[in-house]
Amino acid sequence: MKSAIVVGGLVVVVTVAVAGVSAVTQVVSQDQAVDQARAMSGSLTCNASLGPITSGPPGSGASAAAKLTEEQRGTVAKIIEIGKERELPPLAWQIAIQAGMTESGLRSLNYGDRDSLGIFQMRPSMGWGTPAQVTDPVYAINKFYDVLEEVPDWEKQRPGESAQDVERSAFPDRYHQWEPMAAHLIGNVGLVPDPTGCGEGTGLLVPAPTKQAGQAIQWALKQQGKPYQWGAATTHQNSFDCSSLMLQAYRAVGVTLPRVSRQQYRAGAMLPVEQAQPGDLLFWGYDTSDPNTIHHVAMYIGDGKIVEAQQTGVPVHIRPVRWGEPELMGQAVRPGV
Missing domain, CATH: 1.10.530 (Lysozyme)
Structure with missing residues (x-):
């Protein structure tokens, strides 16, 4: 199996404007507030539940x-x-x-x-x-x-x-x-420039896959052969359903995802599914025009393949994916960016 893992990052420059040219003490106070906020946000892990900020x-x-x-x-x-x-x-x-x-x-x-x-x-x-x-x-x-x-x-x-x-x-x-x-x-208001810990979003420009994405792939691949269990607990690694596998793979590298697949669809930057890169999440829905019908999620690992916990009786495995296959949603999601 060949896999391509792209490592990228974002340099975020945060500028805090202070209205007016009044007292120097106001500027100092504002700067102190920013420093405090940065210290608070600096230790955050990525909470992709909030989506890109x-x-x-x-x-x-x-x-x-x-x-x-x-x-x-x-x-x-x-x-x-x-x-x-x-x-x-x-x-x-x-x-x-x-x-x-x-x-x-x-x-x-x-x-x-x-x-x-x-x-x-x-x-x-x-x-x-x-x-x-x-x-x-x-x-x-x-x-x-x-x-x-x-x-x-x-x-x-x-x-x-x-x-x-x-x-x-x-x-x-x-x-x-x-x-x-x-x-x-x-x-x-709180002067925390990156409240999710995931880095600032870039609007319609999708940031590159992160180093964590490559690490999440490796974690998921190590779960191959473990059984599928619907509603599997996220506190152990004995069995998985589709979304618990994604949640735990990214949690292992410091990125927090929501629990279920429909919520995970909103937990990052979206891009056309044909442009998916390793670590991106792919989704399947009964109605591809309605995200509320999403029922399955898997992780793209490159080379036209995904790793997934598919259904009862089928252990965690790798399989090929075809763009345009039935029920595949048109958007992939890059978690935490």
Whole structure:
């Protein structure tokens, strides 16, 4: 078997503009905030669940963030400020922003369903605090973080899943829709230029495959012969389903992917499937025009071949892939970029 592994990287130049030419102390304060943010983001592994982070292209969250009111942006600033004070990573801020936007539109409401109140619609009757406390933004944000820190492995989950673990909503999927906006705000308000740890996106220009992609291929290839198990746990390597194989291969090299194939389709830069490079993910759907019908994912390893956990009774294996084969989606995904 021949495989071509392309190693590339991005050099990201971050420029922070300081409005006006007022006091030198303002500039110093701003620079200190940037240094702190860079220190926080420098140790992040790549959380591809958030998708590529850019400042303008569709899907980046910039357009949604631009619609926020002064009150909403003030809430975001307070969430980030308290998160920094508590030395919590940007992912925690992300979770709180998504939860607050979903529950109240990032406003400290004095009304809600039953006795729900405040930014996170906390219920005094359920032990969250008194009405005065849960409508105090500082108390509410700290209380949210308190509960979040008690969620097992919250740092390893998609942000919307952790928001649900705190809020315990009857509509658990609704938190995910604010991922791009929240991630944009972490960069724009929190001054963390790379909140996902994956490097800045480049809009319509797809970055080169990463060194991690080559390492992920090698990890996946070592799983050949292991059995397929639908819904396989991602905490062991005894068996796999299609998306758990992709998740674990990339997790082994520091890139976090969502759990299921439909979510993984949104976890990186897209490119025409015919232009796939080693390490890119390929997807199959019942309706190739509708990503919601995706049911399978595999990793392209070059030379017209993929590695996959295909179905029950078929162990992890390599097989040839044909562009245009039935149900193959027209877009490949480069995780984490």
